[in-house]
Amino acid sequence: MANLTIEQLTSFTGTPQNSDLIIIHDGNNAKKITYAELLTKIFSGSTQLVATGDTFSLTGHIIPTSNATYDLGSAEYKFRSLYLHNSTMYLGETAFSETNVEDSMEIKNISVPTSPTSEGNKGDVVFDDNFMYVCISQNSWRRINIDTSW
Numbered sequence: 001m002a003n004l005t006i007e008q009l010t011s012f013t014g015t016p017q018n019s020d021l022i023i024i025h026d027g028n029n030a031k032k033i034t035y036a037e038l039l040t041k042i043f044s045g046s047t048q049l050v051a052t053g054d055t056f057s058l059t060g061h062i063i064p065t066s067n068a069t070y071d072l073g074s075a076e077y078k079f080r081s082l083y084l085h086n087s088t089m090y091l092g093e094t095a096f097s098e099t100n101v102e103d104s105m106e107i108k109n110i111s112v113p114t115s116p117t118s119e120g121n122k123g124d125v126v127f128d129d130n131f132m133y134v135c136i137s138q139n140s141w142r143r144i145n146i147d148t149s150w
Helices: 035-042 098-102
Strands: 021-025 030-034 048-052 055-059 089-091 094-096 125-127 131-137 140-145
Touching: 021 035, 030 035
Parallel strands: none
Antiparallel strands: 021 030, 048 055, 089 094, 125 131, 131 140
């Protein structure tokens, strides 16, 4: 990799070498670090990041060094697609998996609505002995008669 000026840092070609230097600047101080040192700080154990053209291949886990500190993407710069195996994904303490997302309908433990405009959130579903109630939008309910002779 050649020496580049800040203005030339719009794109790179080639494969980074372990000895390539990267300059990190926090607005006040600059520090130089080799590509190999950077990977060692980011990845641990048997994890490797291999650059091939415009693709980075990962072998191993990505585990941050601090809890709930780092982002993947931003409000302005989002990832287009996220491909996951059918294992579990966690959002806070809530677990999502292929099975529980595809096969679930949540029955809320709330009182049945007393009118079509009772308080409720889209997706709420509740039952009583005669009806199933479905909230189709904020504070807007529909009810379905339950056939008890079935």
